[in-house]
Amino acid sequence: MNKSHIDLHMHSIYSDDGEYSPEQLVRMCHEAGVRIMAIADHNWIKANKEAKEQAQALGITYIPAIEIDCTYQGVNLHVLGYGIDDDPSLNQLGESIEKQELACSMKKLELTNALGFDLKKEQLDALSDNGVYTGEMFGEALLKDPRYQDHELLKCYREGGSRSDNPYVNFYWDYYAQGKPCYTEIYFPTLEDTIQLIHHHGGIAVLAHPGNNLKGKYELFDEMVALGLEGVECFSSYHTPETNDYFYQKAKALNILYTCGSDFHGKTKPAIHLGENGCPQPYEIEQLLRTYQLIK
Structure with a gap:
């Protein structure tokens, strides 16, 4: 590169x-x-x-x-x-998006465990300093959990696997991005409003x-x-x-x-x-x- x-x-x-x-x-x-x-x-x-x-x-x-x-x-x-x-x-x-993410974090935990895991809230709290659980944090918690060392779903994120180059963010893209199994909807501004906001602030x-x-x-x-x-x-x-x-x-x-x-x-x-x-x-x-x- x-x-x-x-x-x-x-x-x-x-x-x-x-x-x-x-x-x-x-x-x-x-x-x-x-x-x-x-x-x-x-x-x-x-x-x-x-x-x-x-x-x-x-x-x-x-x-x-x-x-x-x-x-x-x-x-x-x-x-x-x-x-x-x-x-x-x-x-x-x-501030607005953080409030929404906080409200969605427990839903993300529920959807993640529905994939066949038993993650606890405490495992995510150890990685988050504000109570927001990101898809990357779920990837990190699962890949570090010894119970899931040989879990089939995680194999591609481990060393040598097809998604191992950036395992945490790849886990996010595969399971928490728009349209994926653990996606939780957040209200974001429209593109039009975003462009207008950036212009309003001189950008x-x-x-x-x-x-x-x-x-x-x-x-x-x-x-x-x-x-x-x-x-x-x-x-x-x-x-x-x-x-x-x-x-x-x-x-x-x-x-x-x-x-x-x-x-x-x-x-x-x-x-x-x-x-x-x-x-x-x-x-x-x-x-x-x-x-x-x-x-x-």
Whole structure:
């Protein structure tokens, strides 16, 4: 995977599935050779101020960001907002979704055990600091539970298995994502409202990892751009080279911003590393960031 000096998609402890503090991420980016970065936590902007201060101290260019869960035509999406202000009202998104996630966590436990397990609430509480149980946490708890060492359902997530590269998040995608057996519905804002919100706070709206969220529905992308979406994360650690190139060519044809991001989280995605996002032309993206006034 190509390593880039730009990484505009990573998560801190302010995301339920992030492992590192904003300051730690900045230092890790510095060590990895990343010179332009953004922390895009799920529905929170709490990392931006802390990260920006640390980035300035280390000579790294920091772009304030957020990743917002939203929906369009029945499809759950992630939209990145770059260059947003630090208005704390943006954190109301996180507060609303966290309340819903708390309410759904016990339902997730019930659905997980219906797969043939007997996980206890205490096992999830040991992994969660706020009572929200994510699909990644269920994967971690089950894979660490000695009772299920040889469980057939878990074999593909263990070392050497077909889903072992990022076992916890792969377990999430396989069982807790939209349309999967343990999915619990959360009310997310619409794509239209999300774009409007990002614009209201001075930001630019960019669709995250479309190869992941638009599988089989790439035709929706043009509609989203018509609604005001201004960019696409065409280079992502989730994408194949073919998917990267498809959205790269699409972005150029539509004359919109294209970005790159690893979507680094830490332990939930151990095969993903900072700066590794499949981008073969980071200096081209750097120039675009200047054109869009996201960096000087």
